[in-house]
Amino acid sequence: MPVLLIVLDLGGTFVFAISGAMVAVRHRLDVFGVLVLAFAAGNAGGITRDLLIGAVPPAAIADWKYSGVSALAGLATFFWYPVTKKVANDVLWFDAVGLAFFAVAGAQKALAHGIDPTMAALLGMLTGIGGGMLRDVLVSGIPTVLRADLYALAALAGAAVVVSAHLLHLHPMVAAAAGGGVCFALRFMAIRHGWRLPT
Amino acid sequence: MPVLLIVLDLGGTFVFAISGAMVAVRHRLDVFGVLVLAFAAGNAGGITRDLLIGAVPPAAIADWKYSGVSALAGLATFFWYPVTKKVANDVLWFDAVGLAFFAVAGAQKALAHGIDPTMAALLGMLTGIGGGMLRDVLVSGIPTVLRADLYALAALAGAAVVVSAHLLHLHPMVAAAAGGGVCFALRFMAIRHGWRLPT
């Protein structure tokens, strides 16, 4: 797997693992439950993508770095929760960065496995929203990604840009920057200005 | 994949995608959440079946038609919800048709992949109930398929008929008609007469 993909994947994992751990702490799970939820939120999207494209065993299983990064995020959140909480606003930003990383990495990995372009964009979205969905289901809420302001749509837009850049034979780095930028910008504007889709 | 299987699979996907979209609208998800739930309800059963029998990437990922059909069902439901709601009774019928399609397609695809007969019947049932289970879990309810009148049992009966017909070397078309008929009839009678299993 190219270095770019690994960096994006691990970065997204770290960010989402923190979001999982924060939800776990808020639901008063013990330290181990926090670690499990950190792993689930950080890796469920990527694992699902890998199973669906036939990349078995999934990167998050074959490579200990993913669980290492998740455990780090989980422990940091557990022991410094008051600190983490205070910067909750930043976490929304942070989460938008993770979303952008995952949407890009998901789309690129699907393309690399020969998935057709439309589905590669959808898999990029799934990689972005899968972890958050499992996180919320495990604490028995309706996934916020299904309600939040332009959340899944931002991921899809970013992934679609990556796929389009690929079809135009642009460099993967350019594709990643453009797709990630679009995803982050959309999500950022949605948070800032309360942009929402009709319900 | 033979044409019969594709027609059954896409038909079931459309019907279940509508059921997913209706649940999403009722829970006030935005238009994108509606699309995600439509896709989940329409495809989770088939995707799970394909992962379990080793048909990777699953049809719903390899072929854009499945997400196309799901998106169509989701948008139709979102924009014409009042209409869809009025015909809610018909939807129960409709859903029974989808269940029959999926139970048959699931069992036939499992047989085609060399899964043993007993498990092929169970996989037909899983294909039929998987989408509805994910749909309900995502909006954090107990899956109605686990409670509803003869729901899973109708799917299993239909799938078992398909498997038996296969063992008797009957034509797949005959097997599909017989199995689908049994599944639909059982479910229809259960709705009509309130047949239930003991609790």
Next chain:
Amino acid sequence: MPVLLIVLDLGGTFVFAISGAMVAVRHRLDVFGVLVLAFAAGNAGGITRDLLIGAVPPAAIADWKYSGVSALAGLATFFWYPVTKKVANDVLWFDAVGLAFFAVAGAQKALAHGIDPTMAALLGMLTGIGGGMLRDVLVSGIPTVLRADLYALAALAGAAVVVSAHLLHLHPMVAAAAGGGVCFALRFMAIRHGWRLPT
């Protein structure tokens, strides 16, 4: 698959299927819902493990014995619930035995598929807690395994012992006995003395 693995796997399946069936009865599902939840609780951990390590179709799908054992457990629980309930305390013990079986079998199967040691231990844990997680999510609760006294940790400790024994080239039987013993003992002491992790 070696006999030891099959025995452990089927034993764990039986025990967890009972726990799934008990939860289903308590939520007033019909007999079929009880069977589905018995199967889910008894097999979700092992199926997830098999999908993740690329052992497709998973043992629980390829081999009818797993669903047979699950159905047996489900029916027994459904028809003799008052009896089963009275021995609820024993069930906690019983469940600890199932956890030990699954943690050991999960780690050994992952090692046999060439998964690296750290991840094999985590997969052993996942095999142990996966079924209980799905069981609780399906009746829309927060998985008790994420809160219960040293539950996931006991599974991880047992799996880690198995992996360590493997690295030391000890006999699989010895590894299984040691790992299973550690898992059971930890869980038993946690129940008995209310040991918990910090929250």
